[in-house]
Amino acid sequence: MMFLLVLLAASHGAFGGEWKASVVQNIDALVSSCVVLPCSFSHPKEPLPTSRLRGIWHRSSQWDQRIYHNDNTKVLENFRGRTRLLGQLGQGNCSLEITPIQDSDYGSFCFRIELARTGGDAATPDQFSFHEDCVTLKMLSDPPKPTLSHGNAAIQGRPYVVSCSVRHTCPTHAPTLTWSRGTPLDVTTINREVHLGFWEVQSILTIVPEATDDHADVTCTARFYSRRTTSDTFTLFVKRRESYDHIIIPTIAVLGTILIFSGVCMLMVKKYKGRIAELQNQDSVWSRMSRMSRRIQSTHLQPVSANPRRPREESEVALNNLPSSSRCKVGPKFCKPFMPAPGSNSLPKDNIYIEDLSDADDYENTAGLSVHRNC
Known part of the structure; x- marks a missing residue:
């Protein structure tokens, strides 16, 4: 037993x-x-x-x-x-x-x-x-609120990751998570079992913030199977990356202004130099023309002698007309008084010269040529 x-x-x-x-x-x-x-x-x-x-x-x-x-x-x-x-x-x-x-x-x-x-x-x-x-x-009675996980501050132009997660007890109809910014291509969704009977859906958003996104609100919304929603929001702080644009841009502007001003000045100087050269050329032409005009006028005003001996005779007549005292001062040639030839008039006839260009006849007192000169 x-x-x-x-x-x-x-x-x-x-x-x-x-x-x-x-x-x-x-x-x-x-x-x-x-x-x-x-x-x-x-x-x-x-x-x-x-x-x-x-x-x-x-x-x-x-x-x-x-x-x-x-x-x-x-x-x-x-x-x-x-x-x-x-x-x-x-x-x-x-x-x-x-x-x-x-x-x-x-x-x-x-x-x-x-x-x-x-x-x-x-x-x-x-x-x-x-x-x-x-x-x-x-x-x-109320759906659970999603939990946000993110860094303290984002840097301008660099990727920034934000995570949103919510726990649930219905893996067959898991809640969906949506973001207030970004596109579906920027979001990665993970649904996993945390422990027996509890699951978690996680959405990871990757964005590249700009300076205009500073102090902007980012909201994650959880939508459950019953179409009930809950959300959480945080403020995005964007740290501006180090930039020398505030120095480079004004410097480029100043240099550009200087170059433009210099170019304009060079064009103006070149233009006025050409104008001055033209004026100088015109002045030289007018000067030459003026000198030529004066020469032409002087040529027309000067009497023309048909006899090549005329200038010398005129000079001699002018000297003969001077007093004897003056002739002696002029030169030794006239140091003695003029003596007319015998049989001629008492006055010298050297100054009697008539040139008639109209009839081409010249008249000379040949007696005046036969002069006995003592010099």
Whole structure:
């Protein structure tokens, strides 16, 4: 009898130890959104296909108050059409989705498994309820606020990374995160499980801020399955990068002004030099023309002598007309008084010279040529 008792205890311990379930004890559920109750189980029987397994979710107080059953008629009326199994029972996955969540869905829920027998009495299948492994739902009336992560200050012209994340309990309908600036190409989205029953969606924004973005607001908005939204905002501070534009630009402007002014001055000097040269050329031409005109006038006013001896004779006549005292002063040639030839008139005839150009006849007093000169 002792042997039978030991064998029975051992078999009972082994049998009881193999029926296991793993669930999350407490989950936050957003009203009007959805929630997923993660669940996994194991049983002592041989592996069975999903078709030979039946999963049931019920309230912890009474197992006949079912919130999920493959026969929808056996489900509580307020849960019909809102619950479904996500995994395959043949793989030990008993996760349940409830959507949308109602405020009356609060309470604890447990999982029960039924295995159909391969032979014998199929009406009495093996079944086991995991009363010690139940899930308690906590209703949330307001959606959670996203969390922003960013640096203290952005630098102008350099990439700046901002992260926005929000936790949720519905991976099948994860919330979407949008930004008040940037494009979809600037955003990277990551959805991951933080720990059993809780997931996090993260959106990473990469922007290149400019000086005009300083003190601008950047907002991240989370939109949940129920179309309810929540957001968070921070002010972007942009540090201007070191620039010498305030020195270079005025310097270039001053140099440009100097070059333009110098060019204009050079053009004006060149222009006026050409004008002065033209005026000087005109003055020289007028001077030459004036001198030529004076020469022409002097040539027309000077008497023309037909006799080449006339200039000398005129000079001699002029000297003869001078008194003797004056002639002596002029030169030794006239130092003696003039003596006329015998038989001539008392006055000298050298100054009697008539030139008639009109009839081309010249008359000379030949007597005056026969002069006896004492010099």
